[in-house]
Amino acid sequence: MRKILGYILTPLHILAFAAVLLIFHPLQWLAFNLGGYKAHKVVVDYMNFFLIKSLIFLGINPKFELNQKLPEGRPLIVVANHQSLYDIPPFFWYLRKHHIKFISKIELGKGIPSISYNLRHGGNVLIDRKDPKQALGAIRDFAKYIEKNNYAAVIFPEGTRSRTGKPKKFSSNGLKMLLKYAPSAIILPVTVNNTYQLTGKGYYPMPAFIKLSWKAHPYLEPNGRNADDLIQEIESLITKEVETDKIMVS
Numbered sequence: 001m002r003k004i005l006g007y008i009l010t011p012l013h014i015l016a017f018a019a020v021l022l023i024f025h026p027l028q029w030l031a032f033n034l035g036g037y038k039a040h041k042v043v044v045d046y047m048n049f050f051l052i053k054s055l056i057f058l059g060i061n062p063k064f065e066l067n068q069k070l071p072e073g074r075p076l077i078v079v080a081n082h083q084s085l086y087d088i089p090p091f092f093w094y095l096r097k098h099h100i101k102f103i104s105k106i107e108l109g110k111g112i113p114s115i116s117y118n119l120r121h122g123g124n125v126l127i128d129r130k131d132p133k134q135a136l137g138a139i140r141d142f143a144k145y146i147e148k149n150n151y152a153a154v155i156f157p158e159g160t161r162s163r164t165g166k167p168k169k170f171s172s173n174g175l176k177m178l179l180k181y182a183p184s185a186i187i188l189p190v191t192v193n194n195t196y197q198l199t200g201k202g203y204y205p206m207p208a209f210i211k212l213s214w215k216a217h218p219y220l221e222p223n224g225r226n227a228d229d230l231i232q233e234i235e236s237l238i239t240k241e242v243e244t245d246k247i248m249v250s
Contacts, residue, residue, distance in 0.1 A: 006205030009058050013206065016054035020047060021114040028117050037123070041099065044118050048092035055086075058198075059209040064094040066216045075146045075153070075185035077178050079234050080214075081167050081242060082156035083196035090214050091154050091190075098152035103139060103174065105129055123151065129159070132173075139174050143181035153178055153185075157235070165196040167239040172231050179227055187220040189234045191241035215241055 024047040031039040052062055070076065076098050078091065092100050102119070106126040109119050119126060125142035127135035146153045155178060157170035178185070193213045198206050217237045222230060 003205060003207070005059070005208040009208050010204050010206045012057040013054055014203070016057055017051060020050045020054060021112070024050075025113040025117060028114060028121070032121050040118075040122060041096075044122055045092060045096045047114060047118075048089040051089040052093060055212075058206060060212060062090055062212040062214070064090045064214040064216075066094060068216070068218060070098070070188065070219060071186060073150055075150050075182045076188055077146075077175075077182065077185045078152055078154040078188045078190060079175065079238065080154065080156060080190040081192050081238050082158050082161040083163075083165055083192055083194075084161055084199045086195040086198050086212070087156075087161075087192045087214075088154075094214075095152060099123070099149070100152050100154060101125070101142070101146065102154050103127060103142065103156075127174075136173060136177055139177045140181050143178045146178070147182040147184060153182070157231075161196070163196060163200045165194070165200070165242065167242050170231065170235045172228065175231055175234075176227050179222060179230070183222070185222070187222065187230070187234060189217040189220070189237045191215045191217070191238050193241070193243045217241075 024043060027043050028040060028047070031043040055062060076095075078095065078100075080087065080091075088102065091102075101122070102124045104119050104124060104126055106128045108116060109126045110116050118124065123145065125138050127138050129135060142153065145151070155174055157172065157175050158168040159171050160168070162168055191214070193215070194210055195212055197210055198212075220230070220234070
């Protein structure tokens with residue numbers, strides 16, 4: 001039944017999602033050029049709010065669990081598993097007061113309405129995964145930027161999204177760079193569940209009435225801890241909450 005509903009509802013969602021990107025692209029340009037960073041950030045926040053709401057057309061109401069008060073006036077490193085492009089909007093909206101920024105592959109910096117513009121102008125960092133030297137240097141400078149402004153960096157240490165939902169082994173280099181050059185940051189591990197189901201087998205049909213969740217674990221204080229031990233703890237916290245019993249067999 002969900003698959004049948006998916007055939008019917010997917011076009012409605014895709015139209016709504018695309019409309020948000022097309023409408024907010026010129027709004028971002030106007031905000032950035034007339035109002036600067038603060039105006040642009042507000043536009044990006046609400047763009048992501050409406051991207052989340054576009055899932056209503058699939059009968060989906062995403063749930064973001066943040067059952068804690070995060071310290072203010074400090075940078076934040078958000079670490080999460082990666083299943084789909086749908087992982088991203090809730091971070092922008094539900095953590096908006098922390099000025100969310102992303103580490104993204106350089107290919108996404110062109111050609112996508114709204115998304116590419118924000119990646120280039122919103123304080124995010126674009127890395128070339130084929131050039132480790134460029135990537136680590138860019139992350140180093142990004143970490144310094146986060147540290148200076150008390151902003152939040154989101155990193156997916158798996159590197160690429162898991163199309164089946166099964167967690168991939170974390171790569172530690174980028175996260176180590178953030179920890180080194182944003183030393184006053186706290187760490188917020190987040191487990192993302194079931195977004196892979198939306199795109200794991202293509203964009204049509206997308207499943208309807210599924211449960212999507214983002215669970216923020218208690219934040220961690222680095223406190224000069226050994227980076228390898230800290231990253232291992234972060235990975236364990238995140239991956240043990242992935243709903244592997246529901247993962248589709250590809």
